[in-house]
Amino acid sequence: MDLLLLAKPGVHLYSLLHNSDTAWHAIRFYDHVNLGYGVLISVSGSVAALTLASDVRYYIRRYVSYHLFRTEHTVQMYATPALVTSRYLHRADSFHDGWNYRLILTVTDSIEQPFICTRYEEESRWKSKYEHESPIQEEYKILCTKEEWEEGAIITKL
Numbered sequence: 001m002d003l004l005l006l007a008k009p010g011v012h013l014y015s016l017l018h019n020s021d022t023a024w025h026a027i028r029f030y031d032h033v034n035l036g037y038g039v040l041i042s043v044s045g046s047v048a049a050l051t052l053a054s055d056v057r058y059y060i061r062r063y064v065s066y067h068l069f070r071t072e073h074t075v076q077m078y079a080t081p082a083l084v085t086s087r088y089l090h091r092a093d094s095f096h097d098g099w100n101y102r103l104i105l106t107v108t109d110s111i112e113q114p115f116i117c118t119r120y121e122e123e124s125r126w127k128s129k130y131e132h133e134s135p136i137q138e139e140y141k142i143l144c145t146k147e148e149w150e151e152g153a154i155i156t157k158l
Contacts, residue, residue, distance in 0.1 A: 002040055002042050004039075006064060006105075008064065013039050013063055016063060023056055026052060035138075049084070053069075066156060077142070077143060079142065102143055103117055104120065104142065106140075109135045109137060142154070
């Protein structure tokens with residue numbers, strides 16, 4: 001499982017984490033990649049990912065718009081913190097391809113709206129809350145809780 005940190009607009013998160021002694025001590029033993037708009041940190045499993053997110057909680061609250069967890073079984077699918085935490089606390093089965101509650105998070109070049117969350121409606125159809133004309137940098141498919149899916153937004157509490 002990996003931890004994906006998507007920075008707030010105007011924040012160069014990679015430099016910030018490297019320049020902070022506290023953050024550096026938390027991430028230095030993990031492979032981490034600068035994405036420009038955020039940082040991807042590779043960890044061994046869900047417990048390590050949740051622990052690392054807790055260790056850098058201050059930086060997530062202050063400098064990160066969203067943090068997501070790449071699921072263990074699929075390279076292209078991420079999960080929200082609320083879903084990963086609930087699955088861990090309730091010792092539920094691992095994530096599966098038939099999970100009904102999904103979002104897509106689009107990273108754009110727009111300064112005003114760098115992240116756009118879209119709700120999955122049915123196979124091959126996504127319903128967007130926002131219209132966007134900015135070039136797309138990346139799209140992340142996300143497994144989420146029922147509440148997040150109904151809201152059409154990721155719960156960012158940590």
